[in-house]
Amino acid sequence: MARLRWDWRIDAGEVPPSTLAAFTADLGDWLDDHAETHLGFVAEVDGEVVGIAFLAxxxxxxxxxxxxxxxxxxxxxxxxxxxxxxGLGRRLVDAVVGEAGTGGLQYVSVHPSERSFPLYERAGFVRNGRTLQLRF
Structure with a gap:
């Protein structure tokens, strides 16, 4: 999971402020501390983790x-x-949605990138124009 989170930032053109090893340890601690509120999902190919998703x-x-x-x-x-x-992204989204449904959540939301809108719409998400956000 840590490697993919790291790669994501690299793909976005960012330079992470630490090393992959340090980030891996820190993320492991964070995930342990948030195990009840942040459920992780992985997609594997030939035993290698190639996709990740979380349900917060x-x-x-x-x-x-x-x-x-x-x-x-x-x-x-x-x-x-x-x-x-x-189809790995869709399988990850389906796993998150399935857990949300069986876990008794009232709804699940996502803040997708423009590129990922079609993925979420195919999975049943609908645009809700009522959300406002203030960034700092």
């Missing part, structure tokens, strides 16, 4: 008669460029 589960404020209002966010879906075009 968010507790929302309860309402009258609706105590469990958890929702989810699809995060960090990435497939190694050499393995794209073979």
């Amino acid at each position: 589960v968010v507790e929302r404020v309860p309402g009258p008669g609706v105590w469990d209002r958890r929702s989810g966010y699809v995060q960090s879906v990435y497939v190694d460029p050499a393995h794209r075009g073979h």
Whole structure:
């Protein structure tokens, strides 16, 4: 997982501020600390991890008669460029959505890149123009 997160940043033209080894250790610690809220999924080809995705589960404020209002966010879906075009991204998204559905979440959202919109729409996601965001 760490190698693919690292490669993703490299593919985006970024220069990570640490080494892959340091990032791998740090990400391992972070994933251990967030195991209940960030569920990881991998796609493998011949025993090699070539794709990753995460389901981030968010507790929302309860309402009258609706105590469990958890929702989810699809995060960090990435497939190694050499393995794209073979349905691995879709399988990862389907795995995340399946877990969200069986896990009792009310809905799952994603903030896709322009390139990935078709992937999510084929998986049943619909555009919701009600989301606003303020970046810092």
